[in-house]
Amino acid sequence: MLLPFEILQSIFVENFNKMKALQIILYSVLSGILIFVSTPALRQLIENPNFMEFREQFIFFTGICTMIFMTTAMLISLRIPLISKYLKGLDKAYSVHKNLGLAAAVSLSFHYLAEDAPKWLYNAGLLKINENYLSENNNEFFHESGLLAALIAFFLIIILLIITQIHKIPYHWFRSTHKIFSVVYLFAAYHAVLSLIDRHWQFSLGGILLIFIIFLGIIASLVSILAKIGEKRKFSAKIVKIDIFCKNILDVYLSVENQEFKYKAGQYVFLKFSFSSEPHPFTISSFDMKRKILRFSIKDLGDFTHNLFNIAKIGDEVEVEGAYGEFLFEDDFNRQIWIAAGIGITPFMARLDYFSTNKNNKQIFLFYSSRGHKNEIFPKDLEQICSLNNVKLIHVNTLENQRITIDFIKEKSGDLENASLWFCGNENFGHSLLKWLKFSNFDMKNLHYDTFNMR
Ligand SMILES: Cc1cc2nc3c(=O)[nH]c(=O)nc-3n(C[C@H](O)[C@H](O)[C@H](O)COP(=O)(O)OP(=O)(O)OC[C@H]3O[C@@H](n4cnc5c(N)ncnc54)[C@H](O)[C@@H]3O)c2cc1C
Missing domain, CATH: 3.40.50.80 (Nucleotide-binding domain of ferredoxin-NADP reductase (FNR) module)
Structure with missing residues (x-):
């Protein structure tokens, strides 16, 4: 059994792993506050310090935070070298991406609850309030469709996050369902922009900043939906040799002749074999610069790597994307x-x-x-x-x-x-x-x- 000290210790170490994520989440919340105070929301709250005004502005603030979390997560998923370098490699970047997803789910839950919980309480007779506060101020198509988009986004995000957390679900399922996030983002963006227009705040400084952030997120989600992530780093290679070391480790050698391939020792690439629908990351274990041959040492760890042992053969075309990674052994230590x-x-x-x-x-x-x-x-x-x-x-x-x-x-x-x-x-x-x-x-x-x- 774990002693309380050991539990604390493990939380502390876990948090060390998540420090970068916490830092980015904090920056996102600070940006959210900045945007909030740069709209008329704060003035409105000061002028009408009552529960329903607080509810209204809380909905607005949690909406801003959700959009910032989601946009940052979308931008990280684009594998932009500068962002990966800042986050010390793609694996760590994905960990930040995952935590931003969780943060978005939390703020979205508050957003949703602040919107609907008072209505539930009112209908149950537990909240006494002027009915006009809870009825929507207009029934226009845009307003209604915005709310519907938000509702769809909310439930999809919660379902997708549950799938993300269940490690028993095979990676390729996780990956395919994960793609829906980009579409969900578009729903959320639609709702967010309409909410701004509904309040007539789109031309305030905060409104302009938020629209700019959403614009970046829309570009990121389109890049993802159109499967253009890492497009500029993709090229074709050919298997020239396969060496089976033992029953669960093999070496695959790829010729990258005619390619301007740049890489640093310790980096990895994504390899997409013809028999597989998705790319998998593998470290380049050596590079013969003269003959332009990359070596990959691969262990049978699951469905795809298991198939590789039986299906891959010399002459097969492989799509390579990269190189990525910051595990480069470069430092000043002797x-x-x-x-x-x-x-x-x-x-x-x-x-x-x-x-x-x-x-x-x-x-x-x-x-x-x-x-x-x-x-x-x-x-x-x-x-x-x-x-x-x-x-x-x-x-x-x-x-x-x-x-x-x-x-x-x-x-x-x-x-x-x-x-x-x-x-x-x-x-x-x-x-x-x-x-x-x-x-x-x-x-x-x-x-x-x-x-x-x-x-
Ligand atoms: C940066 C990096 C470098 C790697 N280098 C090597 C290497 O040099 N040699 C080696 O044998 N293995 C390496 N791996 C691990 C290798 O990518 C996985 O073992 C392989 O993708 C497993 O796929 P699977 O379907 O056989 O197993 P599964 O059981 O489906 O997956 C096992 C785990 O592998 C990871 N994974 C699976 N598919 C993908 C994917 N498409 N993209 C990202 N991660 C995935 C997930 O964490 C998953 O939980 C590396 C992984 C990373 C992230």
Whole structure:
């Protein structure tokens, strides 16, 4: 059973993960306040300090916040390099995107409740108020259709968010249903603009700002609906070699001849194979610049990767989109500690490959946990490549219950001060590591991590 302290501890660490999301949510609320006070809403509230006026302006404010949360989430989903860089990689950007979705659901619930709850209470005889306050001020088509659009948006968002949270739902279902969000956004945008026009506030400073934000969101949702995300970074490649390492790991080699392909070690691309309807992210584990061949080391982790083992063949065309990612090993430390778990070894393979043309001048320790003995590890030549490039490999066999812990890391590589830490592996290990580091007073800004998760 978890002790209260451990619960607090885990919440704290979880929150560390969500710091960026909280920061963006806070900025969004501040922008919402700025827009609110730049419309006549505040003046109206001061002039009529009563419950129904408060309700009216609360509906307006929560509406503004919902639109800002949704627009920011939409913009993040466009995979714009500047935004991903600011958020330290697409995986973290998706985490912010998800939390903005949750924030939108919360503010939308308040928006909806503030609109309807007084009517329910009034009808139940629990709220005594002048009936005129609750009846809509006009019945025009635009007003009614705006409200209907908001209602549809509200229920769709709640359903879609529930789907997002249930990890048992296969990723491709999650992805297809997720696309509906862009359409939902258009409903919400329609309602928001009509509400502004209804109040005659569209030409106030706040009204203009809100319309501008909604305009950006509409562009983002159209880009998404028309499947144009990442369009400029897409190109075609061909499978030239497939190497099966063991029953659940294979290497796929893609030729990107005739392409101006730019990439940094540690980055990944989205690969869309002809037999699959959706692109999947994979790290480039090496790049032969002369022959222009990309290597991907892929583990069978689900439906798609399982099919890959049976269906992919030499000569197949593959659509590549990228490269993306900020897990680039670039810092000013002379000592780096790398921690890889399972197939999380791929960005480290890329960096080792980079050392074949760029001398390693840092002291590097690579902690690698995998199932099996050192002589069975993937890739076969890892030990040799590490020793050629002055990287100390410390392998841990999880089948023998060996584990990488902070004490183990300190014992093998010395103090964690004056070192940066690079982790790639599964989420559970990542969370434990964050927890240990937090309680070892490690400076978290020197921790770089990638959990191969975008959901
Ligand atoms: C940045 C990044 C780099 C990665 N690099 C590698 C690598 O080098 N080698 C490797 O073996 N695996 C890598 N992965 C993981 C790989 O993308 C998934 O294992 C694969 O997509 C699983 O698909 P599936 O249908 O077989 O499994 P599923 O059971 O359907 O999915 C398992 C999990 O994989 C993720 N996932 C599935 N499909 C997608 C998708 N289309 N887009 C985004 N995420 C998806 C989701 O988190 C999902 O919960 C990487 C993932 C990310 C995010």
